[in-house]
Amino acid sequence: MTAGQMSEYRRREESITLSVVGEQPAEDTHEELLTLNFGPHHPATHGVLRLLVTLQGEVVRSIKPVIGYVHTGIEKTAEDKAYWKVIPVVERMDYLSYYFNAMAFCGAVETLAEVEVPKRAQYLRVIHLELNRIASHLIWLGTSALDLGAVSIFLYCLRERELILDLFEMSSGARMHTRYFQVGGVIEDIPAGFVEKARAFTKVMPGRADQYGAILNANQIILERLRGTCAVDADTLLSLGVTGPLLRAAGNPWDLRKAAPYSSYDDFDFKIPVGTVGDNYDRFAVRVAEIYESVKIIDQALDGLPEGPHITTDRKIALPPRHELATSMEALIHHFKLVTEGFRVPPGEVYYPIESPRGELACFVRSDGSSKPARVHMRDPSFVNLQALSHMAEGSYIADMIATLAMLDPILGGIDR
Amino acid sequence: MEIKRERVGTGGAGSSGSDAAGGVPLVDPRALRVNKHDSKELLRGGELLGATAPASMDGDELERYVHERVLTTTVEKAVAWGRSNSFFPLAFGLACCAMEQFQTAGPRMDIGRFGFEAFRASPRQADLIILAGRVSIKMAPIIRRLYDQMLEPKWAISMGACCSSMGVFNNYALVPADKFMPIDVHVPGCPPRPEGLMHGILKLRKMVQDDPDAGWRERYDARGTEEILRDEQVGPGA
Amino acid sequence: MPDATGLELLAKELRESEDVGARAILGTLHFRGRATLEVAPDNIRAVLASLRERGYTSMMSVHGVDYYPHEPRLGVHYELLDMSSVDRMTVVLRVSTDEPVLDSVTPDGEDGRGWPTADHQEREIYDMFGVVFRGHPDLRRILMPEDYEGHPQRRDFPVGGEPVIFTHNEGESHGVTR
Numbered sequence: 003m004t005a006g007q008m009s010e011y012r013r014r015e016e017s018i019t020l021s022v023v024g025e026q027p028a029e030d031t032h033e034e035l036l037t038l039n040f041g042p043h044h045p046a047t048h049g050v051l052r053l054l055v056t057l058q059g060e061v062v063r064s065i066k067p068v069i070g071y072v073h074t075g076i077e078k079t080a081e082d083k084a085y086w087k088v089i090p091v092v093e094r095m096d097y098l099s100y101y102f103n104a105m106a107f108c109g110a111v112e113t114l115a116e117v118e119v120p121k122r123a124q125y126l127r128v129i130h131l132e133l134n135r136i137a138s139h140l141i142w143l144g145t146s147a148l149d150l151g152a153v154s155i156f157l158y159c160l161r162e163r164e165l166i167l168d169l170f171e172m173s174s175g176a177r178m179h180t181r182y183f184q185v186g187g188v189i190e191d192i193p194a195g196f197v198e199k200a201r202a203f204t205k206v207m208p209g210r211a212d213q214y215g216a217i218l219n220a221n222q223i224i225l226e227r228l229r230g231t232c233a234v235d236a237d238t239l240l241s242l243g244v245t246g247p248l249l250r251a252a253g254n255p256w257d258l259r260k261a262a263p264y265s266s267y268d269d270f271d272f273k274i275p276v277g278t279v280g281d282n283y284d285r286f287a288v289r290v291a292e293i294y295e296s297v298k299i300i301d302q303a304l305d306g307l308p309e310g311p312h313i314t315t316d317r318k319i320a321l322p323p324r325h326e327l328a329t330s331m332e333a334l335i336h337h338f339k340l341v342t343e344g345f346r347v348p349p350g351e352v353y354y355p356i357e358s359p360r361g362e363l364a365c366f367v368r369s370d371g372s373s374k375p376a377r378v379h380m381r382d383p384s385f386v387n388l389q390a391l392s393h394m395a396e397g398s399y400i401a402d403m404i405a406t407l408a409m410l411d412p413i414l415g416g417i418d419r
Numbered sequence: 420m421e422i423k424r425e426r427v428g429t430g431g432a433g434s435s436g437s438d439a440a441g442g443v444p445l446v447d448p449r450a451l452r453v454n455k456h457d458s459k460e461l462l463r464g465g466e467l468l469g470a471t472a473p474a475s476m477d478g479d480e481l482e483r484y485v486h487e488r489v490l491t492t493t494v495e496k497a498v499a500w501g502r503s504n505s506f507f508p509l510a511f512g513l514a515c516c517a518m519e520q521f522q523t524a525g526p527r528m529d530i531g532r533f534g535f536e537a538f539r540a541s542p543r544q545a546d547l548i549i550l551a552g553r554v555s556i557k558m559a560p561i562i563r564r565l566y567d568q569m570l571e572p573k574w575a576i577s578m579g580a581c582c583s584s585m586g587v588f589n590n591y592a593l594v595p596a597d598k599f600m601p602i603d604v605h606v607p608g609c610p611p612r613p614e615g616l617m618h619g620i621l622k623l624r625k626m627v628q629d630d631p632d633a634g635w636r637e638r639y640d641a642r643g644t645e646e647i648l649r650d651e652q653v654g655p656g657a
Numbered sequence: 658m659p660d661a662t663g664l665e666l667l668a669k670e671l672r673e674s675e676d677v678g679a680r681a682i683l684g685t686l687h688f689r690g691r692a693t694l695e696v697a698p699d700n701i702r703a704v705l706a707s708l709r710e711r712g713y714t715s716m717m718s719v720h721g722v723d724y725y726p727h728e729p730r731l732g733v734h735y736e737l738l739d740m741s742s743v744d745r746m747t748v749v750l751r752v753s754t755d756e757p758v759l760d761s762v763t764p765d766g767e768d769g770r771g772w773p774t775a776d777h778q779e780r781e782i783y784d785m786f787g788v789v790f791r792g793h794p795d796l797r798r799i800l801m802p803e804d805y806e807g808h809p810q811r812r813d814f815p816v817g818g819e820p821v822i823f824t825h826n827e828g829e830s831h832g833v834t835r
Binding site for chain 1: 510511512513514515517518519521522524525526527540542552553555557558561565581587588589590591592593609610612
Binding site for chain 3: 069070073075077078079081082113114116240241242243244245254256261262350351352353355362364366368376377379381385386388389418419
């Protein structure tokens, strides 16, 4: 084709000199750092977490978390209510591990008021706590797998969680935020059929967890996304105050259920899964292994469930049983005082730590002798663990940051309170 | 009408010849349109009904025939039916109610059997925002912005006690959702069971089906917050 | 938890040590099996550093308390943990609302390493109680909006909220769409 016969397009194409493209860019062009807003509304942040991420290309250079988008003033509300009314308020804090919030608060108040929890109540508490731990890990697994692309795992985990929520509904009437734990024990004994249904669940759960493992454990995508990414050593994590599965994945076997057992945890025989490298894959594996261990604990607790009262017999703390109200005047007076004013707790301050699915969950209660607490503070594990996010994800790719955020398991309700 | 079965191209009554190359013989396309469903023929109940039907119907008989076989509706109703059966909820969970929202989308109380399982991540693609959880004062302007970014017609469900009223927490940190955006359905509960949320969504669906007038701006006096591109922001090619 | 005598011995040691001194340790308290050390606000970093040498290497929590109406009103509690011997120690200090300034324990200083875990937690105490931490790398509000006025968790801050609407005060309700 001669030049005369070329179309306009071809003529323009010929006029481009490729040498310009091949040259080095001029000195005044520079790489810019891009600050991206992972807004509070984002499908991959677990809850309303806002991250200001500064990127160099696809490499994350700095992360600044901005929280407070679901701050509910729970601690302030709790100061206004009688002790037993604080329990439902405080349960809604870390909204996936509601029994743990209640346990921390009840434990603190029981320590202050020097109330003894009967053995049966302790075993019932352990059963519900471990069921809640499994439920929390199932949601974590489902949403993390959803972030990484394994969409069907989400539905499988929700299916298992329905079984657990059925058990909760059986014992307390509600699926979430059940108000089951009270100061001194549990509010009601478990109904007939609970033990059988719980055993049916523990029989089925390890098999289901094996199914998740079969899909995820040796999956090429999971391995490439999680193996070797965002590892942090245990000492840095400890200096940041990180506890729970994150610390255990890095190799430190710190678990309050074994180190400082509360509520009869020393009666049970279970292992603590510990990782070696501390990367995302270890965090994932540790939590999945914890599901198996929790099933073991539930089985042992169901086997050894002792007879006895389900709440303390101290009538100044716990409501008397209904049938006593018809015959005993004292029971009526106690009932009246407890319902209208609530019980009084001797003045003092107590910090009561327990092991929640995310780490050390502790409740600080300050009492001034009246029937309402003067200060309730929950030391939430996600709040402290979030500080480790920048140490984990800085220097890696955005995709790794998403995977790390998923493995961090932040619950914004606990972070913001 | 009789249906003649003939092999294509092998002798027969077709007027078509074969391909010059001797391969698949060409067929006259018009001969293939055997079942010509002419609407007039259908309505008249003509040849299709066979020998027993009258050749044509008129007047009342025709009207009855049509009523039995054809569905008439207004465009609004048809559109409302379509809109109500295909909500695209915005994937938006704030707190504990979000966990029950997951369970509603889960296998047992399957939101997909109603057609609502397509949770969109972007508000521009969603038409239903389910406020699941407590709205704090820091989050309220962001939710309002998300709501403004949704395209009309849009609906909002306030799930749970915390956003419908203040819920368990009547304190400085929360805002009931009614204060800053129009809500169509409030679902009580703390958190509402998946059945409860489903009931709320189906109520909304009924509401949209019955009232095709999507004049929600007038109903809720919700003017003044629309996102409108300023003139200089109009895109290329304008 | 160190028992009562152990706590007293520890306090005595700290009083006699050089970097802490007797002025710093204001008191001890052993309550329900838990040990608390009350210190003066100026010496908090020194006290924490010497406790770290004595094995309390992890800081588990930093939280604030409002002791209204007792003065000085604002208290800050530091929860320390010794992982190897599973020991906990609480360090308490009080500042008044007139001058709520305190050294931040987050950054590393000339007096030793800091405690990075206190970063967000000190911000929360600043947000909720108004205690200003000198030397904190990034002291801004963390839970409330940045331009919020007031410190919500102080006991004289009103709880707030919406009025509960019954039939007799229906007119007060605003914001509910009809």
